[in-house]
Amino acid sequence: MSYRPTDKTEARKKSQHALLLSSAIKIVSVRGFQALTIGALAEEADVATGTVYKYFDSKAILCSEVFRLGTEKEVQQVQLAAFPENSMSCEQRLTNAIAIFAERAIAGYRLAYALTSESVDPIIEIERRIYRQSYADIFETLIAEGIEQNEFRPQDARISASAMVGTITETLIGPVGPSTPSSTESQKNKLIKSIQQFCLHAVMK
Amino acid sequence: MSYRPTDKTEARKKSQHALLLSSAIKIVSVRGFQALTIGALAEEADVATGTVYKYFDSKAILCSEVFRLGTEKEVQQVQLAAFPENSMSCEQRLTNAIAIFAERAIAGYRLAYALTSESVDPIIEIERRIYRQSYADIFETLIAEGIEQNEFRPQDARISASAMVGTITETLIGPVGPSTPSSTESQKNKLIKSIQQFCLHAVMK
DNA sequence: CAATAAAATGAACTACGATTCATATTATTG
C-alpha cells in the first residue's frame, strides 16, 4: 500500500530540493559554474551523487534552476527601480535602475560574473540570453516611455536597451574579470556614476 | 646524419601549420568553438589526429592561435578607421570605427559570435578578454583625444570605451543569437545607425 | 639504391564528469 503523499513527505522533498539548490548557488557564487559538478554538489549538500538525480533529472535542469534562482530577484529589483510606485521622471528612474543593477552586481560579484559572463554549456547559454533579455525588456519599456514623454530623444528603444545591458555588463565585468572587484566604496560610486552618465547621455535629447 | 632544416622542410612545416589553422577557422566559422575538436580538425584537414600534435602542443595552444588569427585583422581594421592618415574629427572617426566593427561582425557573423560571445573554456576566455580590451584601447585613445579636442564631454574615457565594446557586441550578437543574422541590407544599416547614434550621443557634449 | 631522419598514422590510453542501478537504509501503514 502506497504512502499518503502529503504530510512530511512533501515538506522533506521540498526542503531537500531547496538544500541542493542553495548548495549549488553557493558553489557557483564562490567558484563559478565551472565548479558546479554533480560530485561537488553532492559533497557540498552532504548527499550521495545519485541523490541529486532524485531531485533533478539532469545537470542541465539543475543548471537552469540555479540560473533562475540566482537571477529572479535581481531582475525584480531592477524592475522595481524602473517602475516605482511614486511617479518620477524617466531620467531619474533610469538612473536608479542602472544603479541598482550595478550595485547588486558588484556586491555579488562572483555570482554576477557567473550569470552574465562565465562560459557555460549551450543549454545555460540559452537561459542567459533570456536573463539578459529580461533586463533589456525593462530598459526598453522605460526608454519607450521616455521618448513618449519627450524626455528622451527619438531612438530605437530596443537597441538602446540592449546597448545598456551590454554597457553595464561589459564595464562591470569586463575590466575586472573573474578576479576580485577589490575597489573602495568611492571607486565603485565613481564607476557607477560614469556608467549612468554614459547611458543617460546616450538616450537623452 | 640529420637533414638540413631549411629548404622544403620549413616550407612544408609552415604550410601544414597554416592548413591546420585555416581548417580550424573554417570549423569555428561554421559551427563554433564547440565543434573544434582535435578529431574534427584532423578530419577537416585530412590528417591523422596525432599529426595535429606535431604542429600544436595542445588544444589550448591551437585555440589561442585560432583566436589570434580570427581577431588580428578585425582589430587592425578598426584601428585604421579610428586613426586614419588624413585628419578627421573625432566624431567622424568614431562613427567610422563603429561602422567597421559592426559591418565586419555582421559579415562574418558566426565567427564574430564565436570570438565575442560563445562559451569557451577558461583558457580562451583569457584570450577573449585581451581581444575585447584591444578594441577598448582603440576607443579609449580616440575618446581621450575627443575630450582633449573639446569635441566630447569630459568623461572617463576608459569606461566609455568599455561601454562601447559592450554596446556593440550586445546589440549585434545579443538579440540575434547564434542563429543566422538574416536581415536585409537596409535593416543592417538601420541597426548600425542606431548603434552609432547611441555611442555618439553618449560621448558628445 | 641503402641507410636513416622526419613526418604521419590511428588505435589505444587517459581523464573527467554525467548518469545509472543494484543494494541498503529509512519511513509508513495496518
Place this chain on the structure above:
DNA sequence: CAATAATATGAATCGTAGTTCATTTTATTG
C-alpha cells in the same frame, strides 16, 4: 512488529574528447 513504499547510497558504467606512442610511410643524404 512485519511488510513494503520511499528514499538514499556510491561504485560502476558510459560517453566524450584530449593526448600518447609504437608502427608505418615518406623524404633526404651519400
